[in-house]
Amino acid sequence: MTDMQIKAWIRANERFEGRSDGNGLYLSYREKAASPTWRFRYKLAGMSRVMQLGSYSELSLAKAREIAKELAARVALGYDVAAEKQDRKAAAVARREEEKNAIKMIDLANMYFERMILGRWKHPDIVRRRIDKDIAPHLGKMKVEDVKPRHIDEMLQAIVKRGAPSIANDTLRWTRRMFDFAIKRHMIEINPASAFDLNDAGGKELARERWLTRDEIRKLFIAMPLAKGFSVENDLSIRLLLLLCCRKMELCAARWEEFDLDNQVWHLPGERSKTGAPIDIPLPALAIEWLKRLKELAGPSKWVLPARKMQHRMIPHIHEGTLGTALGKVKPHMPDVPPFTIHDLRRTARTHLAELGIDPVVAERCLNHKIKGVEGIYNRHDYFNERQEALNRWANLLDQLEKGENYNVTPIKRPRQKIANS
Template identity: 80%
Template sequence: MGKLTDMQIKAWIKAGERFEGRGDGDGLWLRYRENDKTPVWRYRYKFAGKPRTMQIGTYAELSLAKAREAVKTLAARVALGHDVAGEKQESKAAALAKIEDEKNAITMLALANEYYERMILSRWKHPDIVRRRIDKDIGPHLGKMKVEDVKPRHVDDMLQAIVKRGAPSIANDTLRWTRRMFDYAIKRHMIEHNPASAFDVNDAGGKEEARDRWLTRDELAKLLAAMKEAKGFSRENDLSIRLLLLLCVRKMELCAARWEEFDFDDAVWRLPGERTKTGAPIDIPLPILAIEWLQELRQLSEPSSWVLPARKMQHRMLPHIHEGTIGTALGKLKPHMPGVPAFTVHDLRRTARTHLADLGIDPVVAERCLNHKIKGVEGIYNRHDYFNERCDALNKWAAMLGALDKGEAYNVTPITKAKKKRA
């Protein structure tokens, strides 16, 4: 049989004529078996004295002319000592392996989520702190990358982006958690080296200086007025900030509070130890003003068992508001407080502590209002919780906030001690 022609091939296809192989010369063969949808081009050659065959495509993919060109290229490679069929098999195996690797690859976001669920969620008092770093920083910057593909330069890019937005302390926190996540990955045989191990705080946000920002009486009055005037500033956020100021509690102690913790009859918030930074439970006296604000929040939160239930599309793993919600809301007040330097949610506790001192509250009582441990020998031997003294202190503080809220002057004078005693 001489050279093949396109007319012949098309006639065989039309007639449904099947065959094992018909040659065109130079090692090019055409096969058309019963289970072949279209004729298949094959290249036959010898390598190291042994016959070899490889498929180079179908007639639908390669015309007769293109098949001849392909064979010429393959023959030239064979002449140079290449086993083209073997190379094709190796290439195919490598491609399949790569697909399988991609399918089973662990992304940085998957690693972060696994670390959070296994090492943080059930072990830490405030897991949402880590959750926020994953959602806002680690996920957006590194989340889509495979864990083994993350290099030091990627970690550095993430840290510098955080620093550029003016959050050096967050850059430090993000570095700490990222480094721990990679250490966890090493233990789980996901990677062999930690790409964040060479970094320290000098590569992130630098040494953190203690903040000293607190709000003066005038600034507090402007804050209370701004929360009423700011368009779109929810009443829930307003009440949350007021309660944080008045009760001197930490942000997450309020964000994750349940209604079952509050006893309005005895005017006390029984904060359990598993939700305090110190690990010890504390009974927080509730001034009448705090009870009024809490009762308003209760109406707004019904039928939830949480004082501040999650809103709309917040993270599904948290049934209460995210720890960043109040801070974000606070930022919306800046245009309504011209001339007032920036401050954060954490500065509210410093503000409360400063004004408690200004109101003449004993330092030990003021420290216990913030649920700080008493330092030194006294802290070891003095187990008194100063409940009644804290009640007096918070009532005095509530009177001041109430006056500022109404735009009235408030003189630092002793008030009548609360008659209500701890049950």
């Protein structure tokens, strides 16, 4: 048999069941076949067997002869080459099916988020961010059972190298919980993150002490309008966080229905408060002014700070990391000011309230901290009027700082009342 002869058969559309080339190799060109097909015929234990090798368009005569020679050698050694091919095909199908049904790390993370976080956590977007920014990029495409401790270590070290040790610690905590979740549901038997502790991630987290001095606050007010890409909404949000002493997500997820601007009060509901109890936050005139500007910018949205990017619309308000990212654009305009975070603004407010002579209990309630000890148990007074006076004085100081006026405000001096123990 020659290639010229085969091509002549194809041109003439000459059909046949089988024409032998020797050594078990033959060519078949059946009716309705698009191309002739190579087959290998052999006998094993007295029984005739046939296996298909491929079409003439895929295998040349020379290649078909080479394959037939190799198969004949294996048959001579007692191997059933047709059965082996079927086994390989079945194994390939099984592997494809296994890959199709395999649970990837991103599937586990999403399952954990939907079943254990949504509806249980006040701020599920915090966990969502760790999944989207850290876990998914490093482990997301891997099958759950393929994740090894070295992969966990590589993920944690990548986070530490970008200068985010506390995020590395959080990512380790959530990753470990996800694998525990998988063990309970018989997806895996061993947690690859179980041997890691904080020393393998960001290390022990020390309490932060950073707060901004009066001069640093003034520099912040000057720098924010200068920062490229730093929106008016970001500027007003940071000012409100500083003035109202509230937590970041309490403001980021706030709805306009919570604010009574006419009566100058923010009714923060218990389900959005870290303490779990509602609180009325007095609004100084300066806060009312800033909120009205945000109202104009928000348009018809029911959110004080609506989401700004389409990809974040699954969370209707701004993302929990938005203000921190925006603050990074301001820092180059404050070269002589040590680094600080959004959360440091609460510490800044608390420090200056003390400097203004505000009673410690009132100052703590301004930050919506529970009163500790026996006093907290028996004293149910919410200090609204006292907090209103304190925040008005704090607003006055901030206003003076921005205007560059003399900001040596005289502290309030008043005796601390004692609360009976019974």
